[in-house]
Amino acid sequence: MLATAPATAAPIDPVALRRAFGTFVTGVTVITTRDADGRPRGMTANSFTSVSLDPPLLLVCVGKGASSFPAFQAADAFAVNLLHEAQADVSGLFASKAADKFSAVGHDRAHTGAPVLTDCLTWFDCSVHDRVDAGDHAILIGRVRAFGTSPSAPLGFCRGRYAAVKDPPPPDWLASLGMIVGYLVEAEGSLLLCRDREGGWGLPRAPRRIAEGRLPVAGGGSLALVPDDTFLYSVFDVADGDPGYLIYRARLAQPPPRASLPEGLRFFPLDRLPYDEIPTQEVRAMLRRYVREAAGGRFGIYVDSHEGGRVAMVGDPEPWSRQPQP
Structure with a gap:
């Protein structure tokens, strides 16, 4: 009442x-x-x-x-x-x-x-x-x-x-939460790519946002990343039914010699990325944007939308600063 x-x-x-x-x-x-x-x-x-x-x-x-x-x-x-x-x-x-x-x-x-x-x-x-x-x-x-x-x-x-x-x-x-988490890992002007199951190339992936600073790779190994230099770069859906992508930029803590990389991983110079062997159109477009922005040293964050997506330019982020607690 x-x-x-x-x-x-x-x-x-x-x-x-x-x-x-x-x-x-x-x-x-x-x-x-x-x-x-x-x-x-x-x-x-x-x-x-x-x-x-x-x-x-x-x-x-x-x-x-x-x-x-x-x-x-x-x-x-x-x-x-x-x-x-x-x-x-x-x-x-x-x-x-x-x-x-x-x-x-x-x-x-x-x-x-x-x-x-x-x-x-x-x-x-x-x-x-x-x-x-x-x-x-x-x-x-x-x-x-x-x-x-x-x-x-x-x-x-x-x-x-x-x-x-x-x-x-x-x-x-x-079902809408099944995002693919990928990493743009650059070292000395080259980008790390990995072989997919069909023999093409794609970005290294992780089951979720990395919190421990280690990127898992095929065969059970992992690569150490600089955790304070990992930044969100792109969020987008794809047209062929894949669940969508959440892409981070990252930096290796200590880039390994090229010859010692785990099988299926390879560094490609930014001006020689194998676009024809990357099966997903949206990933190819994202990588082309990354190459352009890397050349200018100013990066943006892309978020997909019904209008075709929007990019927020944020510059090159400052490293995470550890501060004393209040």
């Missing part, structure tokens, strides 16, 4: 109001940014919603009393990390006043430089689109620059407690 509002408004009890707000089932997020000194800052929040698809916008509400509020208020970028069902401890950590929150969780960067948790349900990397003052909170509206997701179950929250969400995602949704 719905309550009827009285003719004369009575004072609102903030404790009762908070409990009423808390009956709305939400997910749990960790929002992250960097302060003026480049140090990662983060806090737990469940006031999150999508706003728009065109342009791609979302919002989070940041309490003005939070210790990280000044960092979010001044930052030009932030990330929203949705937690999965096994991350109640991560939620508790970022809700605490711990001084070294990021030492216990893996984090990386995708586009803006804001910390992105390497283990989470879904992440959104955003530039700040707008800020709105709203009482004891600030509404932070972000424009999504990159995102990623997984089929894990979400961590829910309701009535002040964590809640389980047992329904699995629909099968057609799971």
